Amino acid sequence: MSRPTALVTGPTAGIGRSFAVTLAERGYDLVLVARDRGRLDELAADLHRRFGVDVEVLPADLADRVALATVEDRVADASRPVDLLVNNAGFGHRRPFSDNDVEEEQAMLDVLVTAVLRVTHAAVRPMVARGSGAIINVSSVAGFLRRGTYGAAKAYVTSFTEWLDVTYRDRGVRAMALCPGFVKTEFHQRMGVRRDSAPGWMWLDADRVVRDALDDLERGKSLSVPTRRYRALVALARYTPSSLQARFQEIGRR
Numbered sequence: 001m002s003r004p005t006a007l008v009t010g011p012t013a014g015i016g017r018s019f020a021v022t023l024a025e026r027g028y029d030l031v032l033v034a035r036d037r038g039r040l041d042e043l044a045a046d047l048h049r050r051f052g053v054d055v056e057v058l059p060a061d062l063a064d065r066v067a068l069a070t071v072e073d074r075v076a077d078a079s080r081p082v083d084l085l086v087n088n089a090g091f092g093h094r095r096p097f098s099d100n101d102v103e104e105e106q107a108m109l110d111v112l113v114t115a116v117l118r119v120t121h122a123a124v125r126p127m128v129a130r131g132s133g134a135i136i137n138v139s140s141v142a143g144f145l146r147r148g149t150y151g152a153a154k155a156y157v158t159s160f161t162e163w164l165d166v167t168y169r170d171r172g173v174r175a176m177a178l179c180p181g182f183v184k185t186e187f188h189q190r191m192g193v194r195r196d197s198a199p200g201w202m203w204l205d206a207d208r209v210v211r212d213a214l215d216d217l218e219r220g221k222s223l224s225v226p227t228r229r230y231r232a233l234v235a236l237a238r239y240t241p242s243s244l245q246a247r248f249q250e251i252g253r254r
Contacts, residue, residue: 003027003054005029005080005082005083006028006029006030006085007031007032007071007075007082007084007085007123008020008030008086009062009071009086009087009088009089009119010034010088010089010090011034011043011088012032012034012036015088015138015180015206015209016086016088016090016138017043017206018206018207018209019088022207022210022211023084024047024053027051029054029055030044030047030053030054030055030056031056031058031074031082032044033059033071033089035060035061036059041057044056044057062089063091063111065110068115071115071122072118072121072122073122075122075123075126076122076123076125077126078126081126081133082123082133083132083133084133084134085119085123085135085136086135086136087135088136088138090111090138091108091111091112092108092150108150109149112150112153112154112157113156116137116160120135120160123135124164124173127172127173128168130172131171131172131173132172132173133174134176135161135164135175136177136178136213136217137158137161139154139157139158139178140154140180140181141180141181142154143179144179144234145237157177158179161175161176162177162223166222174220176216176222176223176224177222177223177224178213178224179224179225179226179234180209180226180230181226181230183204183209208226212224212226213226
């Protein structure tokens with residue numbers, strides 16, 4: 001009996017790496033997508049050695065439409081079905097919107113929104129045709145807050161994913177948005193955000209986030225927000241006026 005296959009974008013660090021390791025441990029063959037071929041090859045060799053799974057590497061910059069097309073083609077290939085798609089690739093800015101180059105803003109939109117839309121679209125068709133499959137789109141609690149273009153992009157991802165689940169669940173295809181907060185990964189380091197920029201209770205362990213997310217997917221959830229404290233924060237954010245939210249914008253910017 002063949003093993004299921006999962007495709008993970010952004011798997012070389014942080015949440016994406018935790019997804020790759022956890023899924024390999026659970027017996028998934030993998031397709032790993034990232035820009036850095038060297039890091040992909042290193043991770044693939046390690047996962048194959050440790051868990052005996054087959055690992056395919058697919059170097060691609062998701063902000064590049066030509067490279068993105070190779071990922072779309074892979075997930076659309078019905079002869080090599082992808083059972084679980086994890087859209088995880090990240091992109092973030094620390095500077096205010098007016099200080100960023102517009103092309104940097106466009107690149108973030110391409111990675112966080114356009115790539116998620118196009119890869120998901122390519123995956124849904126064969127999943128619906130065979131009546132099975134699942135998609136996890138890694139969003140953020142920032143999507144529930146007024147957090148500039150990053151929060152706006154994540155709000156799109158969350159809304160889009162919840163709609164996907166409602167629309168295609170009866171046809172055998174599941175979708176879930178994972179909305180973590182601050183996670184101990186390279187993501188904030190690359191943005192120049194110090195660990196002390198947010199209270200210690202706000203920082204989450206990536207492996208735990210992933211394990212809980214996969215459990216939530218099994219339970220049939222369309223939205224996974226890790227820990228009670230972040231679920232409370234999201235609930236509060238839904239009813240907090242924008243003017244009050246603006247007072248908290250400096251969290252994570254110091």
